[in-house]
Amino acid sequence: MTRKLYYENPYLASFQTSLINQGQDENGEWYAVLESTGFYPEGGGQPYDTGLLNGIEVNRVEEVDGEIRHYLVSSLDAENGLVEGKIDWERRIDHMQQHTGQHILSAAFDNLFALRTVGFHLGREESTIDLDTSALESSHIEEAEKLANQIVLENRPIETRWVTKEEAEKLPLRKSLAVEEDIRLVIIPDFDYNGCGGTHPSSTCEVGMIKILAIEKEKKKYRVSFVAGNRSFRQFSKKNHILGKLTPLLNAPQEEMEAAILKLLETKNALEKKLEEANDKLIAFEASQMRLNRENTDLPVTGLFENRPIQELQKLARAIVMEENGTKAVLIAKNGDKLQLVCAKSSDARGNIKEAVNSALSLINGRGGGNETFAQGGGDATITPSELLSKLLANL
CATH class of the missing domain: 2.40.30.130 (Elongation Factor Tu (Ef-tu); domain 3)
Structure with missing residues (x-):
């Protein structure tokens, strides 16, 4: 071997x-x-x-x-x-810091609140532990993190020891052993006794700062994301750099950024609402003009567009048929290499909109849906918008 x-x-x-x-x-x-x-x-x-x-x-x-x-x-x-x-020493020391950081953090949760770690993943950017609990308070997070970093600052020795099963059973192990032979323990005296085959530094101070980044509820357990050592330094540097850029943009110091962002979001939402209301008025006006400009009131109101979202076509079609009895609307937009169409009719108008749309969609390898009075769909631009319009008018 x-x-x-x-x-x-x-x-x-x-x-x-x-x-x-x-x-x-x-x-x-x-x-x-x-x-x-x-x-x-x-x-x-x-x-x-x-x-x-x-x-x-x-x-x-x-x-x-x-x-x-x-x-x-x-x-x-x-x-x-x-x-x-x-x-690659940078990779090795990083793994040692994260792995030992996990031991310390898991022991902190266990010692303080009897919350057992049932899963561990050492990722490239951050690591996670899974806690066997369906309830986790913010105070648990704060106290466990505080204790973990206290253990780091105390510069406690980290011992590794090969023991027999009988010797292991006499120690206060944090979790049961997965093997019965070649048992290797990683020990932080008077704090954590755990079976482990990984590499670890000789003292807790080498782990560096342990910082919890997030918690996530997963069924009957909680996943805690954290970083330790050099990763904590990089996280702090990155976030401090981002905050430094945001300070002049928001015209607010770091401690007031949350309030500044909330105010900005409120303003944004209010402006978006006003913009939507204005757009709806423009669409209503456009619909009335399209009804007035058609040459024959017995024919559907039609429109061909370039790069117009189907959501706007839907609003426009509804506005066209809403204000006038016996009205139909056929709207088509060419968006890139796709054709999208919306057809509608007032409730008293003759014809079946869904059947007409489905027949036209077969020409463009399209798919759609709707009902007798309103339908929509889209497909490949295998024919011109005018050709598709002619097909729809013939079907109606």
Whole structure:
């Protein structure tokens, strides 16, 4: 078996070893198996390490059938079987901070409120824990976050220990063990005792600030999103940069931004309402003009348009047939490479609007819906709007 250097020294960023073998898997990907490795394989909620072996990129590491495979972008040139490994240290320390941050945050929820963590995901931007509870108060979030950061500031030691099942049972484990052999515990004395196979720093201060970003209700549990360490710094920097840009735009300091945005939204909604009312008046006026301008009052009111939303066609068609008995309206718009149509009639007018529209839609591979007095649809511009209009008029 490969010697696991990442357990002996999680701070090992480079190492030398010997090549046991290399080959290709069923997908043709090259991989190498080493006598010893500092690369952590994916497992226990922690992603794998990446880096280089003799200058060749290692893009993932997995434990397959008891052997640790280092997947490579190409075959490994190992003269005399010697291999030099270099770990992407920024990725490793990030994973250590997030994983240990999860231990601390989960223990804080457990110790304070007996809320157990039943799921953990270490993502690229943020991580999540799932709490086994159907109720979570904002005070729970604040107190757990406060305690977690207090543990960080106290610079408590983090111990890793291999124990037997009997030895583990004598300790106040936060959750039951998933294995009965090769038991590895990660311990923050007098705070958290947890079985874990991940890599962790030697003290809590190295985790850095732990910040909860959001909570989300999911069935009978709550998902808590958080960041730790360097990610917390990046989050703070990014949000501070955004707030700095918003300050002059809103003409308000950060503490007054919420009120400024609410006022802005109220103004926006009021303006949109006025604009909609004005647009409705314009459509009503347009409808009356279209009725007046038709040459024959026995024929439907028609209109051909370019790049006009179907929602406006609907309003216009209804306005046309609303004010005059025995009226029909046929409106068509060419929007890009699509034709859209709306047809309507007053309740006393003859004909079936839906049947006429369905017949015309077959010419443009279209689909639509409606009823006897009002129907709409759209399809491909395989014919001109004028040709489609002629078809509709013939059907009506």
